[in-house]
Amino acid sequence: MRRFRLGLLMAAVLMVMSATALWAAEGKGSLVELHKGKAKCADCHGSGKKIAVDDSEASVNKGCIGCHGTLEEMGKHSKEEVNPHRSHLGEINCTACHHGHTASYVYCLNCHSFDMKIPAGGAKAAEKAPAKQKGKMRTEKADVVVIGAGAAGFTTAITAHDAGAKVVIIEKQPITGGNSMLAAGGMNAAETVFQKKKGIKDSVELMYKDTMVGGGELNDPALAMILAKNSASSVDWLTSLGADLSDVGRMGGASVDRTHRPKGGSAVGAHIINVLRKNAADRKIDIRMNSKVVKIVEDAKGNVTGVVVEGKHSGPYTINAKAVVITAGGFSANPERVAYYRPEYKGMTTSNQPGATGDGIDLGTAVGADVKDMKEIQIHPTVAAGSRILITEAVRGNGAILVNQEGKRFVNELTTRDKASAAILAQTGKSAYLVFDEGVRQSLKQIDGYFHLDLVQQGATVRGLAAALKVPADALEATIANYNKAVETKTDAEFKRPDMPRPLKTPKYYAIAVKPGVHYTMGGLKITTESEVVAKDGKPIPGLFAAGEGTGGVHGKNRLGGNSISQTVTFGRIAGASAVKCVKGVK
Structure with missing residues (x-):
């Protein structure tokens, strides 16, 4: 008979059965309390001498599914008007919402305001004390470390992996997808096969012109041209991975129909992220959630040599790598920083997911990176x-x-x-x-x-x-x-x-x-056309690359709708290829 395992979508689970692992009080108001007499610690932590949980909590998630079924299966039984087990977030860990030793919290409520009940739930997400380092900090190795698991991060990782690199993706949130998961309108691209099938006349030059005009001519012309020139091949690349971008419409600032999305006009972001997730999983790329990069490591000559990671359960450790790519997004969900750059936006709501706080920009500037267009907030x-x-x-x-x-x-x-x-x-x-x-x-x-x-x-x-x-x-x-x-x-x-x-x-x-x-921060780390992060002296920082919303220059004063997904995929592909060249010592 199958053992009853710790509950549906359990989270943060059973790190260590001691007070050192807890921020909130253990027991009351948690799934541990609900499962007393029905489950054992070993059901989530294993039967070994060392009681532990991996930072991504994948092992615990398997236990939840083993007893309660998958999200899809649970969704069939949900009676709520808004079904929490079927959403645009896709297939996520049960532990994103359900916690073992702290009150559970519906992850959706970071953005939505539903009156959702959850077993052993609390009014807000519980904070957890950082895991303590025991003994010497452990060290791991990889070729490329990617910071952030949105569309830019997945694209970078898949590109680097397919070029032969050992890749690790570090994501601070309990789920992957980032802001890309919320992208709705579509992906701009010019001279695509889908436009040609529909008889739409477009050109790289026209997309470039629209992007520059929309950005008030503040854009870096070279980066804007790369966005336009590589957009069609980025659509082709996504299509080769299984994405459907066959529907073509138009968004503000575009001269012609060039916004690509799934058939019927479905939201583009969730679709693309699910395609990228599947491709990353098929390649067995190492993705670590609930893990935050706290430092980029350099040698005495200023070459980037890796990162220091703070794991939710494992504590701090170092990953030595020959290339690091920052794809951690912008800072629209950081109200203090938004108000610092644009006081008139103080108190304004944001459409962003809670992880968009500008951490990647901070990591870059801490090692001397220059920034561009930081006051340009959309x-x-x-x-x-x-x-x-x-x-x-x-x-x-x-x-x-x-x-x-x-x-x-x-x-x-x-x-x-x-x-x-x-x-x-x-x-x-x-x-x-x-x-x-x-x-x-x-x-x-x-x-x-x-x-x-x-x-x-x-x-x-x-x-x-x-x-x-x-x-x-x-x-x-x-x-x-x-x-x-x-x-x-x-x-x-x-x-x-x-x-x-x-x-x-x-x-x-x-x-x-x-x-x-x-909604969007146009500013961020200054990069070259090869996605190299540029230092304040104007020279690229060896071994450091960046792509996506956390970079500046592509959009100027204002981003056109549909240009974000195009940017993340196009520059993610460039960053992945450049990182591999760095690993192989190719100039």
């Missing part, structure tokens, strides 16, 4: 009011309009994010409504998720929607009628919207209340 115009949920720009791209409290349009909905955000902040209540109809809803699969999250108000008619929103009905009717006329004549005389794919004529009519929120 606020996204459409974060659902009262939440941290980003309403993808693709909703506007597929035909939705922005309407103020007076029931009137006030901006070109496909302008750049900085201009759209400024326009919303100038309206009554510093907010707006994203208005669309059943036709727009059916054109973009991910819109269904906003209904599921209860973010949408609706009406059988335009007047019915106006009543639900408490805006002037005559004004809203006139606004939609004028917009539909602009669609028919293909000319938006009032706001110069360049693309109006469909009229708003199909009942029902819908609206989502939105406000701007901190």
Whole structure:
């Protein structure tokens, strides 16, 4: 008979049965208490003399699944309106939410505000005292260490692995995916096979021009050109790994349709991350969660030689490596740092996951790295009011309009994010409504998720929607009628919207209340076109590379929607290839 193992999605589990391993009180309010008489310590920790848990808590997770089943299986039994076992986060460890010695906490609540109950749960995530080092610090070896397991980190690791390197990915969060997991709209790329199949005429030069104009010409031209020039091959690379990027739409600042996403317009980020996770798993790449790099190590000549890691359970240890790649993202979830660079954004909500605090930038500057464009912080115009949920720009791209409290349009909905955000902040209540109809809803699969999250108000008619929103009905009717006329004549005389794919004529009519929120940091570590991190003296730091949001220069003053995933994959591939050249001593 199979032994009953420590519960569904258990976490932080049973590190050591002593007070030195605990920050919160042991026993009460934990899964240990719930499982008394039903399970033994060995069910999670093994039967050896040494009671321990790996930092990623993978061994404990197997115990949870062995008793309770997989997330997919558990999802079939969940009765909640929002199913916690089926989400965009994908296949994650049970221990991301369920803890053994501290109160359990729903990881989703870092971003959402659901009234979710969890066995042995607490009001917030419990903190745990760092594991103590016993004896001499252990040392391991790798060819390449990648800091951060988002799209840039996975791409870097897979590229380096496939070139023959031994790779270790270090991720401080209990799950992988980073901000990339939340990316919704799509991935910009020019001259792709999918554009050609649809008869879309685009060019590298046009994508480069759009990127530079959108960034206020503050972009590093060489980096912006690499983004555009390599974008199609990045789509090809993802496709070769199993990704579906066959749907092509448009987002703000683009001159043509070049935003690639899965068929039907599904969210791009979760799809790509799940593809990258699978490919990393198939390659057996060493991924360590609940582990934080606290120091980049250099030799006397300034060459990077490895990192010091603080493991949740294992404590501090060193990994010697010939190349280190920082892919830890930006700092939009660090409100103090955001306010330091942009005081006017103090107190503004963020759409980012909790790990986006700028740690990678700090690690780089600690070894002399230069930074670029740190004050360039993007606020996204459409974060659902009262939440941290980003309403993808693709909703506007597929035909939705922005309407103020007076029931009137006030901006070109496909302008750049900085201009759209400024326009919303100038309206009554510093907010707006994203208005669309059943036709727009059916054109973009991910819109269904906003209904599921209860973010949408609706009406059988335009007047019915106006009543639900408490805006002037005559004004809203006139606004939609004028917009539909602009669609028919293909000319938006009032706001110069360049693309109006469909009229708003199909009942029902819908609206989502939105406000701007901190979304993206364009600044970060200064890099070369080979993803080498540049020191303050203008020279690359030997052995140190970076890719993704934690680097500066690609986007300038403002990132175009769809350019982020393109950046992470393109520069992740470059960083992985450059790191391997460093390992092999190739110049």
